[in-house]
Amino acid sequence: MELHVAVKKRFKAFELDVEFTVTNDRVGVFGASGSGKSTLVSLIAGLDSPDSGVIRLDGETLHDGRGSMPPEQRRIGIIFQQSHLFPHLNVRHNLQYGYKRCAAENRRIDFDSLVEVMGLGNLLERGVNRLSGGEKQRVAIGRALLSSPRLLLMDEPLSALDDTLRFQIISYLKTACATFGIPYLFISHSLLEMRLMTDQVLDVSFGRVQGYTSVEALARSRMGHSPVGYxxxxxxxxxxxxxxxxxxxxxxxxxxxxxxxxxxxxxxxxxxxxxxxxxxxxxxxxxxxxxxxxxxxxxxxxxxxxxxxxxxxxxxxxxxxxxxxxxxxxxxxxxxxxxxxxxxxxxxx
Amino acid sequence: MTTLDPAEYAAIGLSLKVAATATLLSLPFAFAVAYLMTFRQFRGRFVLDVIVNLPLTLPPVVIGYLLLVLLGRQGFIGRHILQPLGISLIFTWKAAVIATAVVGFPLMVRSIRIGMESVDQRLVQAARTLGASWFDTMLTVVAPLSLRGVIAGSALMFARGLGEFGATIIVAGNIPGVTRTIPLAIYDYAASPDGDGMARVLCLVSVIISVVILLLHEYLSRRMDRSE
Missing domain, CATH: 2.40.50.100 (RNA polymerase II/Efflux pump adaptor protein, barrel-sandwich hybrid domain)
Structure with missing residues (x-):
């Protein structure tokens, strides 16, 4: 995966101005809340447009001064903090929503093997309002993966979960992304989650990229400032x-x-x-x-x-x-x- | 008890036909307008809001008159669009449909908007990133999730359409068997010395239809509650 982003976007009290190229398949975007991480996700996915700039994925231009590719053609999946499952569809139809809309030649993930990897087998016919928090998030992850994205954006996908669930979901995420070879950008304010999920990290604060280092180097550099150390x-x-x-x-x-x-x-x-x-x-x-x-x-x-x-x-x-x-x-x-x-x-x- | 003769059956049939056609015809437009008002920020939003809601506050007679001016032989739409196409609307049942649609439109838009406002924007975004086009998202996410509002709006507009009088009598006239709907027939009977009985029967028919609509609406709402 090669993602190049050089964009500017102004808001009333905040400006996002970032430029970076990442080639690793497990990249973290680390920063406090309000640093511009979620805006960045919206821009890459095409849910929002930058004021100016270029976004390229694997050599294909997603956005430049001449135009913007609509989100449904970008093949970039998102997992949000909340699961945002379609309430009028059951688990099976939620999972199939993206799968059906993915052109057959682009499909890389088999429905049944995903259901097995994510442990969703006995939930398929259930209504999404009768799922627990962890189950919902697993379905959301499965739904995004089944659309066979070229890149998966995970915007604080674990922050709505308690600790036990969080690490359970991390293990599902890692297994699924590794099994199906899906590159991802993992957005979080938690250094520990970064350590578990990523190799390279973009350090973002105040709407700027402060650095691009290995997750280990980031963790070491934060040791002296953190109340919990390394x-x-x-x-x-x-x-x-x-x-x-x-x-x-x-x-x-x-x-x-x-x-x-x-x-x-x-x-x-x-x-x-x-x-x-x-x-x-x-x-x-x-x-x-x-x-x-x-x-x-x-x-x-x-x-x-x-x-x-x-x-x-x-x-x-x-x-x-x-x-x-x-x-x-x-x-x-x-x-x-x-x-x-x-x-x-x-x-x- | 007075029994209904063919002319009254025609009035009832026509009322149902006009109200149903106006409701179905308005549905896609009301959905589109509700979408614009709920999800989009654009210039002229306020103007659109005023125009859509105007029929709610204007006397129906005024709406009828404005439609007559617009759609008539000398009117802008009548002369430049309808006449070249060989379409004549005024004093036909189609004019009654248009009058009913215009008068009921704001009610339908309002109901659909209430439904749409409950749709989480994130769901729309999720659908887009899963490969659904804008139109696809409208059909498969926004429409089913605002279905409650769509049903309520349709019921409201249909019921309102059955009672449309002021605008209809001006653009469609009161021609028995052609444009005479239930309210117009009641008006006729109430004005004639021996029409009292007929007027009452038609009133009863109106009440029955209205109750059926309300029950149907209630039934659909409950069914949706249960499926959630």
Whole structure:
């Protein structure tokens, strides 16, 4: 996917003025609310027209000074914050709305396989008013995918959902987009969602593109300013239960986590602030996890030092103040112990 | 009890025919105008609003007279459009249809607008991005979701059309069997010394038709409630 956007649009108290080209298939648009993200979505989809500028997708001009391609010809799907299902149609007919209108030679997604991937099999004949919030959003995602879009725009698709549902939907989204090879632009104000859904991120604020970086670089640069620090995301599976604590295989050793789950696969977050670095082995310690790590690199962010640790094949980011870094003599290749309490991990889904 | 003779049957039949034709004829136009007023911002919106609603406040006789001036042999539309096409409207049942349509039009537009205002714009946008053209979206999303307003507007206009008197008598006249609808017939009977009985029977017929329309409207609304 190659998307080139160079547009201007003025509103009463706000101006959107952006220029960027993205080629990655999993791109994030990150910014606070009111930064112009949703306007950008409308312009790319053709639901609104810029005052001036050019929009091109895979070499085809969608908008320029001479004209604008109507939204139904752009083959760009949207998933909104709310599901916006057609209330007069049941689930099956909602799903088929875009599918039927897609020319046969452009159809890339088979109805039955999508229904299976999104787990919609037993909902097909149901009226959309009798679906739960998560089910509605799954149908909305399925409906957009079945129109076989060249590009899928997701405008805060998870913000109306609670945490448990959010991560469940993320896994559906990732699986479906990967299975059917649909490139997407994922719009959100949540850095964690960005981390889970995208590779490259456009940082948008005040109607301007502030930067285009990898999602990892964005997360690191935000570490010092964020009250929660850098969030390490860990996908763990197949735990053993020992005295109410779950032990997960990780990085050649085991992580002990209270509040784990017996699910075969679970997602956890761990703040960089909850990792204590120790120079020598302390003997006995109340923290249940004491990991021997190698320093792979350091970076500065907002007056803090981020330390990238390698533990077996896994990576963790810990956050310390510069003085601590000096005292611990943190340099690339130095060996340290990382102490983490079993309760510091938070399960996401 | 006086029984109905063929002339009265003709009046009842004509009334139903005029009201139904006017309603069906107005439907696409009223839908389009309601759409413009609900979803589009454009220059002259206010002017359109005034023109559409004018028949609601003008005396029907004035509307009839204006139509006569416009559509008659010497009128602008009559002379430049209708005559070259060999169409003569004045004093035919078609004139009654036009009079009824104009008088009932604002009622229908208002009802459809109320229905359309409840349609979420995001649904329209979703339909467009799913590959539906503007017209397709109108038919498959906006129309079914404003169906309640369309039904209410049609019922209202049909009922209003059955009672149309002032505009009709001016553009279509009061020709028995040709343009004499129920209200015109009642007017005739009420004015003649021995027509009292007939007038009452026709009044009763009007009441029955109106009740049937209201019941039908109620039934359709309830059915829609249940299907939601």
């Amino acid at each position: 969030i390490n995301v860990l996908t763990l599976g197949a735990p053993r239960r020992i005295n109410g604590i779950c032990a997960y295989a990780w990085g050649g050793t085991e992580l002990f986590i209270s509040g784990g789950s017996d699910q075969p696969k679970a997602l956890f977050e761990l703040s960089s602030k909850d990792i204590i670095l120790i120079g020598l082995h302390p003997g006995a310690i109340s923290a249940r996890n004491l990991l021997e790590c190698t320093v792979m690199g350091t970076f500065q962010a907002g007056g803090k030092v981020g330390v990238e640790l390698a533990c077996g094949s896994e990576r963790l980011i810990a956050e310390i103040v510069p003085e601590a870094a000096r005292e611990l003599e943190v340099t690339v290749g130095s060996r340290l112990f990382a102490a983490i309490k079993a309760s510091a991990f938070r399960r996401l889904g």
